[in-house]
Amino acid sequence: MPTPYPPIQEMQLGDYNDxxxxxxxxxxxxLTSDDGDLLLPGKYVAPGTRVGDVLRVFVYRDSEDRLIATTQRPLAVVNSFAGLSVRDQGPAGAFLDWGLEKDxxxxxxxxxxxxRVGERVLVYVYLDDTTDRLVATTKWAGFLSDEPFQGRSGEEVQLLIADETDLGYNVIVNGTHRGLLYANEVFRPLRPGDALPGFLRQVRPQDGKLDVTLRRPGYAEAQAATDVLxxxxxxxxxxxxxxxKSLSDDVYRRLGMSKKVFKQALGALFRRGLVELAPEETRLR
Known part of the structure; x- marks a missing residue:
């Protein structure tokens, strides 16, 4: 009995495909896909590649709206959030640099x-049903979950900076929910699309929104800072x-903690007799 050919993989536009x-x-x-053969231009072909090899490629539409493959790695894939820079403006909108030849x-x-050109913005990338093209939107909040956040105060979370507000920064928590990082929690410049670890401060009982912090709450934070120092x-x-007497910016740049937390850690080590202190220097005993 002849061996059946393996099924042709369903091709995912805007994502990686084997x-x-x-x-x-x-x-x-x-390359063979369920949507017909598509071109991987020669400049992306590694030496020694042969017919029958399986390649991991990203699939999108080129400037002539044809499906095309590339081994380049974009800064965002379909159905994801990313911070991208505005490269140009055109009659239909703005064009964002996402790491590929076509913006x-x-x-x-x-x-x-x-x-504005040169500005960095947080966007959500999706496949437009009408045009079957990948597009971006800065109206990212509509793609977040409406379900209650499953987490407890003090739990570590992943933060994605969205935009700056009068209170601080809107952030996306764990890729699913909106949160607020207050300005007094921040000790270094942040840009849309920056990803960093944080901690859940509270889930507001009145509206279910999240307040987050960059500092580990309570004793655990102080102990962690002491270990880092x-x-x-x-x-x-x-x-x-x-x-x-060191500047707050210098402390954060070297240790990733606020001046207040640094002084607490410094005091803890001094009380244990482990360090000698000077106005702008700390030495191990």
């Missing part, structure tokens, strides 16, 4: 406010050019 090389031509390789369109109707001292031959 596709088999069907044939080789002068302009590149054609990503941010249509005018998808902009919460007009964007002690480790930094040991890694720098027992000396750090930081002390009680």
């Amino acid at each position: 596709l088999e090389v069907a044939r080789e031509t002068s302009i590149g390789l054609y 990503l369109l941010l249509p005018f109707p998808n902009q919460r406010r007009p964007v 002690l480790s930094a001292l040991r890694d720098n031959q027992g000396r750090l050019p930081l002390g009680d």
Whole structure:
């Protein structure tokens, strides 16, 4: 009985696909998918690639609206959030740099406010049903979950910076829910699309919205800061050019903690007799 051919993989537009090389031509390789063969241009073909090999490629539409494959890695895939820079403006909207030769369109109707060239914005990337094209939108809040957040105060979460407000920063928590990071929690510049760890401060009982912090709450935060400071001292031959009179920015740049938390950790080590203090220096005993 003849062995059946394996089923052709359903191709995912705007995402990574594992596709088999069907044939080789002068302009590149054609890969087999359920939507027909698509081109992987020669400049993306690794030496030694042969017919029958399975390649992991990203699939999108080129400037002539044809499906095409690339081994380049975009900064965002379909159904995801990302911070992207505005490269240009056109009659249909703005064009975003997402790491591929063809820029990503941010249509005018998808902009919460007009964007400027050079500006970095948080967007959600999706497949437009009408045009079958990948597009971006800055109206990202509509793609978040309406379900209650399953988490407890003090729990570690992943934060994605969305935009700055009068109170601080809107953030996306664990890729699913909106949260607020207050300005007094932040000790370094943040940009839309920056990803960083944080902690859940509270789920507001009145509206279910999330308040988050960059600092580990309570005793655990103080203990973690003490460990970080002690480790930094040991890694720098027992000396750090930081002390009680150091600038907050210098403390955060070196240790990733606020001046207040640094002083608490410093006091804890001093009380244990582990360090000697100077206004702008700390040494291990």
